[in-house]
Amino acid sequence: MNQVYAAAADLHNFCLGRGWEFCFIGGVALQRWGEPRQTLDADLTLLTHFVYDEDYIDTLLSAFPARLSDAREFAKRARVLLLRHPNGVGLDIALGGLPFEVSSVARSSDWQAVPGLSLRTCSAEDLIVHKVFAARAQDWADVERILQRQGRRLDVELIERELIPLLALKEAPENLTQFRALLSRSIR
Secondary structure (H helix, E strand, C coil): CCHHHHHHHHHHHHHHHCCCCEEEEHHHHHHHHCCCCCCCEEEEEEECCCCCHHHHHHHHHCCCCECCCCHHHHHHHHCEEEEECCCCCEEEEEEECCHHHHHHHHHCEEEEEECCEEEEECCHHHHHHHHHHHCCHHHHHHHHHHHHHHHHHCCHHHHHHHHHHHHHHHCCHHHHHHHHHHHHHHCC
């Protein structure tokens, strides 16, 4: 098992053991839905619902070392807790509670990453939403690969229904235009 999967498995089991609601996003989910590529960290959405953020943060900090000296304060401000697994892999935990994050976790499912290792990942549609929202160059390349690999199995209406309000908040309607252009080139 590679280092990222080992770190993801430990984080998965840690969250599962506490009955927390979560799913992997980012590179781990991309291994399931897109073109597998090297990823250096494990990204996870953890539903805290904006209520007990500090309890979640403190519990995680008691189990995994922080990557920042002010990780607790940074997490409260930025809603992302940056940790490091003992094997060196970064663990990026988004503290979720927005309607899209709640729905994404509800739609998540278990995936057998390697024999004997199951990880809960977001759906392919939700991964596209995450990536179009972030809109970095690598994200667009990942979206194209997901579209090519998943093709007509994707629920495009769901993707757009989730994307439109998020992009309105971000004031980035051009991301929807770019997504639609990729969609028309990738799925024929």
